[in-house]
Amino acid sequence: MTDQNKPNTSGPNAGGNLPEPVVKHRRFNASWIWLVPAVAALIGLSLVINAWRQQGPSITISFQTAQGLESGKTVVKYKDVVIGKVTGIHLSQDHSKVIVKVDLEKSAGGIAVSDSRFWVVRPRIGLGGVSGIDTLLSGSFIGVDVGKSTQTQTDFVGLENPPSVLHDSRGKSFILHSGDLGSLDIGSPVYYRRIQVGRVASYKLDDDGKGVTLQIFIDSPHDKLVTTESRFWNASGVDVTISAEGLKLNTQSLATVLAGGVAFNDAPGPHPDEKTAEENATFSLFDTEANAMAPPNGEPRYIVMRFDQPLRGLTVDAPVEFRGINFGHVVSIRMDYDEKTDKFPIYVGALIYPERLGRVHTKLEAIAKSHGDNDMSQIVTTMVAKGLRAQAKVGNLLTGQLFISLDIVPKAPKVPGYDPNARPLQIPTIPGSFDKLQEQMAQIVDKLSKIPFDAIGNNLNHTLADLDSTIKQVNGNLLPAFQDTLKGVNRTMGTANQTLGTANSALSADSPLQQNLAGTLQELQRMARSLRALTDYLNTQPSSLIRGRSKDAPLPDTSTPTAQPQQGSKP
Amino acid sequence: MSALPRAHELGLIGCHVCGLVCRDTQIDHAACPRCGSSLHRRKPYSCMRTWALLIAAFIFYIPANVLPIMRTVSLGDVDDNTILSGVIELWQKDSPDLAVIVFTASIVVPMMKFLVIGTLLLSAHRGTPWARRQRAALYRLVEFVGYWSMLDVFVVALLTALVQFGFFSQVEPLPGVVYFGLTVVLTMLASQSFDPRLIWDCQDDDD
Numbered sequence: 001m002t003d004q005n006k007p008n009t010s011g012p013n014a015g016g017n018l019p020e021p022v023v024k025h026r027r028f029n030a031s032w033i034w035l036v037p038a039v040a041a042l043i044g045l046s047l048v049i050n051a052w053r054q055q056g057p058s059i060t061i062s063f064q065t066a067q068g069l070e071s072g073k074t075v076v077k078y079k080d081v082v083i084g085k086v087t088g089i090h091l092s093q094d095h096s097k098v099i100v101k102v103d104l105e106k107s108a109g110g111i112a113v114s115d116s117r118f119w120v121v122r123p124r125i126g127l128g129g130v131s132g133i134d135t136l137l138s139g140s141f142i143g144v145d146v147g148k149s150t151q152t153q154t155d156f157v158g159l160e161n162p163p164s165v166l167h168d169s170r171g172k173s174f175i176l177h178s179g180d181l182g183s184l185d186i187g188s189p190v191y192y193r194r195i196q197v198g199r200v201a202s203y204k205l206d207d208d209g210k211g212v213t214l215q216i217f218i219d220s221p222h223d224k225l226v227t228t229e230s231r232f233w234n235a236s237g238v239d240v241t242i243s244a245e246g247l248k249l250n251t252q253s254l255a256t257v258l259a260g261g262v263a264f265n266d267a268p269g270p271h272p273d274e275k276t277a278e279e280n281a282t283f284s285l286f287d288t289e290a291n292a293m294a295p296p297n298g299e300p301r302y303i304v305m306r307f308d309q310p311l312r313g314l315t316v317d318a319p320v321e322f323r324g325i326n327f328g329h330v331v332s333i334r335m336d337y338d339e340k341t342d343k344f345p346i347y348v349g350a351l352i353y354p355e356r357l358g359r360v361h362t363k364l365e366a367i368a369k370s371h372g373d374n375d376m377s378q379i380v381t382t383m384v385a386k387g388l389r390a391q392a393k394v395g396n397l398l399t400g401q402l403f404i405s406l407d408i409v410p411k412a413p414k415v416p417g418y419d420p421n422a423r424p425l426q427i428p429t430i431p432g433s434f435d436k437l438q439e440q441m442a443q444i445v446d447k448l449s450k451i452p453f454d455a456i457g458n459n460l461n462h463t464l465a466d467l468d469s470t471i472k473q474v475n476g477n478l479l480p481a482f483q484d485t486l487k488g489v490n491r492t493m494g495t496a497n498q499t500l501g502t503a504n505s506a507l508s509a510d511s512p513l514q515q516n517l518a519g520t521l522q523e524l525q526r527m528a529r530s531l532r533a534l535t536d537y538l539n540t541q542p543s544s545l546i547r548g549r550s551k552d553a554p555l556p557d558t559s560t561p562t563a564q565p566q567q568g569s570k571p
Numbered sequence: 572m573s574a575l576p577r578a579h580e581l582g583l584i585g586c587h588v589c590g591l592v593c594r595d596t597q598i599d600h601a602a603c604p605r606c607g608s609s610l611h612r613r614k615p616y617s618c619m620r621t622w623a624l625l626i627a628a629f630i631f632y633i634p635a636n637v638l639p640i641m642r643t644v645s646l647g648d649v650d651d652n653t654i655l656s657g658v659i660e661l662w663q664k665d666s667p668d669l670a671v672i673v674f675t676a677s678i679v680v681p682m683m684k685f686l687v688i689g690t691l692l693l694s695a696h697r698g699t700p701w702a703r704r705q706r707a708a709l710y711r712l713v714e715f716v717g718y719w720s721m722l723d724v725f726v727v728a729l730l731t732a733l734v735q736f737g738f739f740s741q742v743e744p745l746p747g748v749v750y751f752g753l754t755v756v757l758t759m760l761a762s763q764s765f766d767p768r769l770i771w772d773c774q775d776d777d778d
Contacts, residue, residue: 018594021584021610024602030616033623036757040627047634073650137646 056084056104061118061142063158066098068122068140076102076118076142083108086142100158102142112154115147115167119159131162161186165201170220173201174277176232176262178285181212183236183260190216191235191263197222200262214285216262226264229271232285233292236260250289268293298355300328302424305390305404307346309435314392314402320350322360322406328352330404348392349424350404381420384428387412391432402432584612614766618692621765625688628757631750632681638747641727645740653747654678654723676722677751684720684758687713688765695769703770710767717762720755724748 066089068074076084088101104112121143123136135141142158145166164187165173181203190198198218206213218226236259238251251257262285266274277283286292311333320328332349354361354376368376380388387409395403406427415428431439506513538545578584584595586603593603593610601610614620639651652660654677661670687709694706730742 018583018592019604020596021593021598021601022604022607023598024600024607024609030619033616033620037623037627037630040630040753040757044630044633047638138648 054106056106056109057112057152057154058087058101058103059112059154059156061100061102061156061158062092062097063100063120064097064160066100068120068135069098069100069142070139074139074141076104076108076144077121078108078111078144078146083111083144084142100142111144111146112152113147113149114151114153115149116153116156117145117147117159117163118156119143119162121162124162163201164199165217169217171198171218172220172223172226172277172279173215173217174226175280175282176214176216176285177206177282178212178214178234179287181214182234182287184214184234184262185260188236188259189261190218191261192222192225192265194263195222197225214262224276226277226281227266227271227274228277228281229266229274230264230277230283231267231292232262232264232283233289234260234285234287235263235289263289265289265293294356297353298361300351300353302331303328303350303352303427304424305348305350305427305429307348307392307429308343309392309431311346311348311392311402313394313400314348314404318401318403319395320352320404320406322357324405325357327354327356348404377420377425380425380427381418383408384415384418386410388427390427390429392429392435393432405432579612584610586610613768613772614764617764617766617769618696621688621692621761624757624761624764625685625692628681628754628761629685631753631757632685635747635751635754638750639745640723640747640751641730642743642745643741644738644743646738651745654751673723673726676719680716680720681754681758684713684716684762688758688761691765691767691770695765695772698772706770707767710762710765710770713762717755717759720758721752724752724755 063069069086069089071086071089074086075082076086082105084102084104086100087103090099090101091097092099119142120140121132121135122140123132124130132140143162145163145168147167165171184200184203186200186202188200189196190200198216201215201217203212203214205211216232236257238249238257240247240249264283284297314330314333316330316333318330319326320330328350330348330350332347334347334349336345336347337343338345354364364379365376368374368379371378373379388406389409389412391405391407391409392402393405395401409430412428412430418428419426505511508514541549579595582595583592584601585592586606586608588608589603589606591603591605593601595612602608603610609615636654639653639656641652641657643650643652654673658670658674658678661667661673691706691710694701727742727744727748731744734740734742
């Protein structure tokens, strides 16, 4: 080519005797050298093509701060796989945000959809735990939660905190309504029997500002534990109860006490129609387990009661009971002035939860519905007519705390001009039992005070004086006479005694009377014996009565009296 | 100064290997009758080969600079560096001397080689007698510097072998260093395939 090897045979041939080169077959053509740049070009081209093919979409993410982000170094990771790299960081037009430009890889192009979420993974240390600790040394990276949408998007707003629920998490979301958030936060744990089964995904204030709506996420397979009968309560804090069983302290785990958490469980009792809750089912979040496990409150109703007696000891939150069943609490106590009666009535407002009364409510509601009475005011009117009254009763004799008790009092005085359409609903009142007791006591004391104790005393005094003089009289006159009489009696008695002694001596064994009597009886015996001998003789010798005694029979006469039984009876 | 005749004017050709001088018979694939090595007055197709290798080297030089050559992992902090970003990092981290060395070895020298060889080729192609001594000096410079061009590759290879402390510190080579090595090899081959005698092959040899 450029080699100047053209033959120059015209020149002087200096080496006539020099050796001639031999012919050597060249192995390959010199043009093959062009394969080297061709291969280089091919490699280069393949690199370019590869890079171009790997080039995914370029997206921008806005963050509040670029802390930990570094252009050309910070990567975007999904499931810990690098799918992109930050290629530029600059401020937004109004300097309020940081715009981070990210080049995604071709294979990760699908993540740039409208519901994908991006956040910066940095080390976070909170009460709920520590996360992203590995980024302390390796530097932050951008985490992705890939959405399920099919609509592509290139501009994203980054999250300042990692989302607690990712799109590919298996489980169910549920909605909780609560009065306030308590110490809950995004990521706060949800416990079932003290095992963490989920977490709080998000929360927001209700549109009317009267409550908080939380979204919780229960991981599979625990999501099936949430049933239509499940009750949720705020497990943060310490539950101290003093009951008849003593002091009872109930907490969830220590972390929950500090950082807050939600617990749930089935309501006690059998649930025949219990079934697994649907996705996004709505529940109430109660402040304590006890409240959660109580029968469902349902819709609260506001009632007002006017008390004419002082209500010392009644506080806000004092219970409202119907026949001893707690179904509401006092929310306001206001005083008023009534010009007509010149009294200071107290208006007590209370929230009641009729559903806590269970079947009472359901049945009454059904009756009300059948009468076309939607807000049950008719039923209440009827019940007021039957004697529904509120009373402030003493709940605790020591502290004198009052509670409101609703009951049917049959003998209650009629309420003139009860307005069933007044809102809020009015419940007439009667004085409480304690007040009544007080009143009756007062009446008794009144009556007692009316008794003329002075006069009675005076009269009693006079009577006693009279009695005294009478007794003195008795002592002076009557007693000596009585003494004489007694003496007489004594003498009479002595005489009687003598008489009796005489009688006694007369009757004694050695008395002459007795001896005489014995002698007389002996004589009588002898007489009876001789009489018998006579009769026996007469029996054997009846003729003797006429002829007299015979003289020839003296011998048998002597032997017979020993053999005869008559001799044996001789004393 | 044109008194001295040139070899081709005398119809002579010398063997590059054993120094045997033969008669130039104008045959294509001549070989030395003594040692058997190929016999040519100038390196055959020197310019073509040099051009081809130079172009290939230049093509490889692009990915060598664009792609990262080395990954440094230090306490989990992964850092990929291209040649230029490494130089900038060294400069920013208060090692300007090192930065200068690396910059010279990796940027200045290859670029200089491209320029020098390209200039030599162009001037040889045109056969101009312009600055022949300086061009010869440049060629010698290129030849000399070529031995040192692999500095970067050596650094990466050494660090990769030595710095292997797992999580704490680790150095890994990345594809860029391969392309850089190829660039260096190809530029060396290009400078070798260039026949410096072409500098002097011109009509007007009044130097």
